[in-house]
Amino acid sequence: MSQVKTDKSKKSIEATKLVYPMVKEYYAEANKVVQDHSKKLCYVTGAGLVDLCWVYDNVLPLFPENFNAACAAKQMTPPLLEIAEGAGYARELCGYFRNHTGYLLEGKDKEDVTYPGGGLPIPDFLIADSGSCYFHLKWWRETERILGYKVPCYLIDVPYIAPRMTLDELEAHYLDYTVKQIKGALEFIGRITGRELDKDRLREVVRLSGEASALFEEMQNLRKAVPSPMGSEDALSCLMPLVQWAGTQQAVDFARALRDEVKARVDAGKGVLQGKEEKLRLLFDNIPPWYTLGFFNYLHKFNAVSVIESYTYYFHYSRGRMDPDKPYESLARKYLYGCWFMTSVRETVHSLIAKKAIDYKVDGIISYALYGCKIATGFLPYQAKIMQEQYGIPTLLLEGDMVDPRDYADGPVKNRVDAFMEMLLERKKQKS
Amino acid sequence: MLEAISQLSKSYDRWPDQSNAVKQWKSEGKKVFGYMCNHMPEELLFAGDILPVKFLGDSIPIVEANQYHTVFMCYYARTILEMGLQKGLTQLDGMIGAYSCEGGCDIFQIIADTANPSFYQFITLPHDSKGDKKEIATKFLVEEFKVVKRSLEEYLGRKITAAEIQKAIDVYNETRGLLRQVYDARGNAERPGFTGTEVAKILNWIVEVPKDEANVKLKELLAEAAKRQLPPVKGLRIHLSGTLFLDTEIFQLIEDLGGMVVSDDLCMGSRYFWDDIKMPENPTVDNLxxxxxxxxxxxxxxxxxxxxxxxxxxxxxxxxxxxxxxxxGVIFAVHKWCDSHAMDRPFMIKTLQDMGIPVLSFEVERTIGDAQARTRIESFLEMIGGNSSVTG
Structure with a gap:
């Protein structure tokens, strides 16, 4: 098939350049483990249970989502998506799920294809949580079935925080339900790895997870500076260490290096546009199209920078609550935060999107509506309406998928971006 | 069609504000609540003298709802949002959501936000509840139901007693039993008591009206059905799988083509009523x-x-x-954008095919007509002799 026109991003942060070698090395280790069986491999869901895996030194967690994003960045997803669709999975299902399923069903056996990192190994066990979306649980169950029920699976069903409560005032049974499942997951991993739970190690993992989150959040706060020290083209790529290694020193080291670099830029007044006037500041909302991260560099043409994202805010939970002395509760609150972030849309539009838009002094929002991601997408038109009517901030609503480039039309997308930028520039001129 | 079944449509309406059952209930000074998902505990509401009405949706064009929600969601739920925006839910005093699917969780928040009923509550459903998870899932959902009960009591300004809940469960269990009899009557191969379309109409009606009154009517319908002389189905006996439909067109279409829906696992079908609540020996509030x-x-x-x-x-x-x-033969007619059904479907289709059962699968948006179902069902019925499967 012919290649869909997309743009690769250009990075300007040095720390970003550390990410790909880290990921490559990680996949190399995973493929080595397949050979020497020195560790147990597991599939985990994004931003969720990875902390639990790092409690055990003989577990190597793998992220199908990251693999899917990497396949997308390399424009390798269409054949895998078509395998899944050929097997009967609807095209409107999550692109991550379809790509991963296509890989498992047939893609992994194609010897003439070189996948990112040498490919995603088959795991020894599966764990997932519904913090980012409930669909993950269905996805992991389907993976369990595709793998012939030979790979054990444990799910943490993180409850949706009903509108009667807030993240700060949770009913006891919400916390209790999540904590019990965390304990269940740790027991499950212990059974598979043959290891007793080391509670000191658990506390250390919680401490490190919280520290990396806090550093990342500090970095995020630095991005409020004008001019913007780091755009989305870098920030989105810097998520991987936080996602993959939450609970390890590696994540802390990376987050610190990133924070230091961004701080140095802010102190020096150095912006993404390298001396050019920063005319427009934007908030990018939702999972990005990984196959065309150059989209963010394209904005620079209008002296515009995507200065903050809703998506990156999902992955760092610090809020001063990762308490090593309360490891289970800290982890539960982290996972509940993820669920709140994704599903409590009536609240997040004000306390998250609007707050960020104001704090980061943005002129406009670009929301990317993903047809495969119902929970992160359905609300977007209402959100756009609220942002316009109550906060006076306009939204450009684009539609597509995060890893499926087949419905992406570069020309029309840029056409709409051009019009949006011109409108924002004109609006700003009139305001001043 | 039985005249008595034709008359059922007079007592309710897909638009709750137009429903005679709703008007009648409210004229007695009592409350009416809307809900979307079967995981909502209707009995608790009924025990508090609240009429629970399930949102049926309607095959209407979406005019305003697209300004509030993307099109990436089943048409059914989007029509409820549309109804609210068109001021068609103003007679509902309350709404109770249940987080079953995430699309439903998302859109229900907007429905509640825009319709703004005086009572709004949400239940989080545990999604992993078998084996080792059974105990904690049960405990969690018990707490959720207790929260609903407490908030209803605050709203009503009175307690809901064990005796009231027990009575509500009895009434609902009786409905379930009667509906199973309706299904058995329809499924009778020698002498069907009802057609597929008639049963679909009964199901639409039953979720909109008070169950104690409905039980009296159901018994009358069953008595009439027992006296009927409907001929056996000449064509194919179809099982219909999916969620719900915005009209009864698919049932009628299959009958027009010589077959009949004799079975289903729709959420507006057997999944709504198949399993009774087992009454505890000691019916305290907690046990109930x-x-x-x-x-x-x-x-x-x-x-x-x-x-x-x-x-x-x-x-x-x-x-x-x-x-x-x-x-x-089995027909999967599932709403487009319904992720959870779309996930299960490939495995289910293949398993049924492997059993030698012919399967047709297609996606529905607004109406069956939009899904070009006639052509597909016609082809399926023609091919079924050859035991083929059609997916699309």
Whole structure:
């Protein structure tokens, strides 16, 4: 098939350049483990249970989502998506799920294809949580079935925080339900790895997870500076260490290096546009199209920078609550935060999107509506309406998928971006 | 069609504000609540003298709702949002959501936000509730139901007693039993008591009216059905799988083509009523709530559930119905954008095919006509002699 026109991003942060070698090395280790069986491999869901895996030194967690994003960045997803669709999975299902399923069903056996990192190994066990979306649980169950029920699976069903409560005032049974499942997951991993739970190690993992989150959040706060020290083209790529290694020193080291670099830029007044006037500041909302991260560099043409994202805010939970002395509760609150972030849309539009838009002094929002991601997408038109009517901030609503480039039309997308930028520039001129 | 079934449509309406049952109930000074998902505990509301009405949706064009929600969601839910925006839900005093599917969770928040009823509550459903998870899932849902009960009591300004809940469960269990008799009458191969379309109309009606009154009517309908002389179905006996439909067109279409829907696992079908609540020996409030929770977690699962082998459990139910009602073929008619059904479907289709059961699968948006179902169903009925399957 012919290649869909997309743009690769250009990075300007040095720390970003550390990410790909880290990921490559990680996949190399995973493929080595397949050979020497020195560790147990597991599939985990994004931003969720990875902390639990790092409690055990003989577990190597793998992220199908990251693999899917990497396949997308390399424009390798269409054949895998078509395998899944050929097997009967609807095209409107999550692109991550379809790509991963296509890989498992047939893609992994194609010897003439070189996948990112040498490919995603088959795991020894599966764990997932519904913090980012409930669909993950269905996805992991389907993976369990595709793998012939030979790979054990444990799910943490993180409850949706009903509108009667807030993240700060949770009913006891919400916390209790999540904590019990965390304990269940740790027991499950212990059974598979043959290891007793080391509670000191658990506390250390919680401490490190919280520290990396806090550093990342500090970095995020630095991005409020004008001019913007780091755009989305870098920030989105810097998520991987936080996602993959939450609970390890590696994540802390990376987050610190990133924070230091961004701080140095802010102190020096150095912006993404390298001396050019920063005319427009934007908030990018939702999972990005990984196959065309150059989209963010394209904005620079209008002296515009995507200065903050809703998506990156999902992955760092610090809020001063990762308490090593309360490891289970800290982890539960982290996972509940993820669920709140994704599903409590009536609240997040004000306390998250609007707050960020104001704090980061943005002129406009670009929301990317993903047809495969119902929970992160359905609300977007209402959100756009609220942002316009109550906060006076306009939204450009684009539609597509995060890893499926087949419905992406570069020309029309840029056409709409051009019009949006011109409108924002004109609006700003009139305001001043 | 039985005249009595034709008359049922006079007592309710797809638009709650137009429903005579709603008007009648409210004229007595009582409250009416709307809900979307079967995981909502209707009995608790009924015990508090609140009429629970399920949102049926309607095959209307979407005019305003697209300004509030993307099109990436089942048409059914989007029409409820549309109704609210068109001021068609103003007679509802309250709404109770249940987080079954995430699309439903998302859109229900907007429906509640825009319709703004005086009471709004939400239940989080545990999605993984078998095996080791059974105990904690049960405990969690018990607490959720207790929260609903407490908030209803605050709203009503009075307690809901054990005796009231017990009575409500009795009434609802009686409805369930009568509906199973309706299904048996329809599924009778020698002398069907009802047609597929008639049963679909009964199901639409039953979720909109007070169950105690409905039970009286159901008994009358069953008595009439017993006296009928409907001929056996000449064509194919179809099992219909999916969620719900915005009209009864698909049932009528299959009959027009010589077949009949004799069985289903729709959420506006057998999954709504198949499993009774087991009445506890000691019917305290706690025990009654536990019984209601057990029924929700042990009933024929919705595709939204994520317990191990849920699709297999769903298939078990379908297979039992296939045997019980002598089904010749299965039609999956699922709403486009319904992720959980779309996930289970490939496995379920393949398993049924491997059993030698012909299967047709297509996606529905607004109406069956939009899905070009006639052509597909016609082809399916023609091909079924050759035991083929058609997916699309």
């Amino acid at each position: 709530i536990l019984a209601m929770v057990n029924q929700k977690l042990e009933k024929v699962p919705c595709s939204c559930m994520c317990s191990e082998k849920v699709a297999e459990d769903r298939l078990e139910h379908i297979k039992k119905l296939i045997d019980k009602y002598q089904v010749n």
